[in-house]
Amino acid sequence: MVIGSPSITVHVLRLTFNEVKMGMQGDFLQLLKEQGYTLSVPAAMGAGHAMTNATTILAFKYRDGVLVAGDRRATAGNMVMYDRTDKVLEIDRHSVMAIAGVPATAYEMVRVLEHSFKYYRRTQLQELSFDGKLRAVSKLLKDNVPAALAGTGAVVPVFAGYDLEQGAAKIFFYDILGAEFEGVEYAVSGSGSPTIRGILHYLNTWGDQPLNQLPQEQAMVQALRLLTSAAEFDSATGGVNREASLYPVIKLITGAGVETVPDTTLKPLYESQVVRYV
């Protein structure tokens, strides 16, 4: 009898553990991990060369919500690899992640997030809270630290969305280790971002009106001007190429959801309010 009792205790403990695990249901990344999935490949020793985050992405609040924009150039060293990249990726109907850094990792993260949010909603029969979504981004970045430090997988995203519970647009930016910071009015990332960070500060402080008062059309014009400025000083940021009718990606997030601004809207705005024939 005495010998038998410890195994009973163990059995009870396991039952309790299983019940605790029930509470964690809805975690898609955990499910993937149980099946042997790892987000980032452990980097080879000595592979520590720094890669630049060659791009420009920006997000700022405007009157109706939040605007997120990014150029479309992908580079490898001094080579332009692709001029039609979409770096502003819709994760669900009310959130967008703009990415600077290694695209392979960034796209993978977006895929994980997209499935995680859907999986949570469908299993738990409620939307993942905005804070829960932010935390999910942090966790992915944390898992990715080895690759980020080795220089093979650094991603520096900007996460923007509309918090339906609070009825407010929100912007967050991250460092490569997964620390999350709230960009109260705006956030930028990528190699072209130092140029426009100053402009955003200036516009928001001494402009005709603060950014969060801008009507939709003016917000789009400012986004085009900002990205054109970034392209002026940063070779890794692709500006507007009118001959190829290539415009940046601009997405607007409001209470109604994410809306991608079509090139046919951007073209006349660019031609009438961005181009200067000096």
Add this chain to the structure above:
Amino acid sequence: MYEEPYRWVEAVGNRRQYLDEQFKQGSPVVALTYEGGILLTTVSKGTPKLYEIYDRLALGGMGHPTDLEKLRFSLLEMAHVEGFNRSPSDVTGARLVKYGIAPVIKQAFEEVYKAPFIVRILVAELGLKPEKDALLTINYDGTFEETTGCAVLAATPAAQTKMTAYLKEQKPAILSLDQALDLALRAWAIGSLAHQQDESDQRADADPQGSKSGATAGAVPGIDALMEHIRNIAGGRTIECAVLERQAPGSSKYRALKPSDLSRLLPTALQSIVAS
């Protein structure tokens, strides 16, 4: 003792009887394709019976809520892992049912020492084109059927046959969402009434002195009778409706209809249920 083949067959037979008994209180589920996608409807009491599984997949169920939950989670897990590892277009209802849950349900049914799943399941899949829409039903013993146009779950095979026959007879080539909802609810009432009829017939058989109810078993009740039946039953329950809409924005096509949608779409004879 179940090692003997005869005993095993007997045990499975008993199990069938036991399971049939379990669905007696169940509410039928109707799935119907309409011009914009697929509509699923039931009248539920307490626990919801319609769920989103994946971008283009919806689930309707009858039976024990916990068993339904278990299988719902299996479906969700399979669908999401597959959609992530391969692509969302590789997640199909047929694969999930035929190679996923149907074998599991069959195994549980035949392992006579263990508890079976007390469920009947309907999986609706929205195709990229209307002709690719598919409806799958799985019974508690793991048998599955794939159909197009309409599919139902009901308490008894007789009720199921009546509902399907009614839908096939009444369904026009093209129907809008409100027309589909009207027809689906009528089919639901047919199933619910057919089942009540079975029960009262059984009671009447057991008690030969009792008077037989007026309605003849074979005749299909008129629209007014069907609406009356829904009004009577739906009072303390919820008319649950979900759609898979081909034109919905984004990748998830599933949408549960809210009371505000229902009050707009329900036939006028039923408006009072939502209003109250």
